[in-house]
Amino acid sequence: MTAILSASELRGELAGARPPVLLDVRWQLGGPDQRPAYEAGHLPGAVYVDLDRELAGPPGAGGRHPLPDPEDFGAAMRRAGVRADEPVVVYDGGLGWAAARAWWLLRWTGHRNVRVLDGGLAAWTAAGGALGTDAPTPTEGDFKPNPGAFGLLDADDAAALARTGLLLDARAGERYRGEVEPIDPVGGHIPGAVSAPTTENVGPDGRFLSAGELRARFAALGAAGDTAVGVYCGSGVSGAHEVLALEVAGIPASLYAGSWSQWSSDPERPVATGPNP
Template structure:
């Protein structure tokens, strides 16, 4: 199944007999709370999913947004009506960050019928399509978490991939280079990683670039269908958007979920700075 869908396709699907489950995954680092935005207006029928508590576990040694306990994620998905044989469409405000994390989590947990709304709620509203306020009644799904649907890296595997394959750092360039670090205690990047900010995957209106443009971008960085590729970011959230972009470019990529928040918290791990690889 394609990793993304358009507003026109979603609008048509919502009117058909095989209506997909809709998940609203709006989230921004530092707020405002996604739930309050959801209650102020969301795509009709959408269920809100909280990234911090349902798409991630408590922050700690494994990073700011580690994988949640499987039973927590499973309960959240079932409450929203997610079932094995039912399509799922996820959206957020328009940057695709929260939606991509939900997409990746579902794929990792064994659900292969999930897509992200390209352009998110911004694109939906720009098309003049309706919104509803408040919350949506609980549904009952039968989804069962079966880990292993997506490749996952731990810290040692990420380090090895940076040496022998291709490890992409999806953070902004200034954070990769170690010029600033607004969140974590140490600035820099994993030695050998290549800087590839997620912003370069998107158009100004929050949609993914055409497949050809994404393929050209990633191939120039060494990410080809035959390459072994991994991605990390600050805490494993925005890197999921990069995994989608790579899939659109025809490249399969593993995700280092702990990302820089886990790596930099261990003083024994090396840190590189500057624009050059390694």
């Protein structure tokens, strides 16, 4: 099973005997609630999931989007109809970051059959897929989270991996270099981390590059052989998209969920600037 699927593949599965549960995870960084956009049109049968409230805990010492309490997350997924033995497909309306966050959380907590719609809502409509406006009332699911199925890093783990393996910084290059920092307390990057903007994992249409192209990209950044790979971003959202890209490429990777928002909030932690690790 691959981590992503195309709009045409999804249409076929929705018409089949075992249609997946659909989760709409539209989200805009610093923007308004996306529920009105969902209500205006979504994939038929899709349930809206709020990233800030259901895929993250309250902002604080753990960063801007710390991991949610596993039991709270499990309850949210059950409300959305997620079952342990049924497939799940997640999508969003833009870059794929929010969908990847849902994908990563479900995988980390033990769901074995979850995929992201490659290209999101735009890919669906471009392929002729219909949209609906009725909000479904799903049957309560039975998914119970069992955290630990995917690699998770804390700040100390990330610092160590930057020295002994490969730690990728998924933010824009100018934030990595410390030239601008629009959100967090200080600009720059974790010493030893390599710049790898997640926007370079997709083409102009928002769909992932091929597995071969992604493997070549990550190999050029240092992901080769048995090298341990980790990813961070600003707050653990776009970093999940990079972990997804690595999964497509066949490269296992861990996520530093607290990411730069947590790292930079501690004045005792070192900060590097400029283009080099």
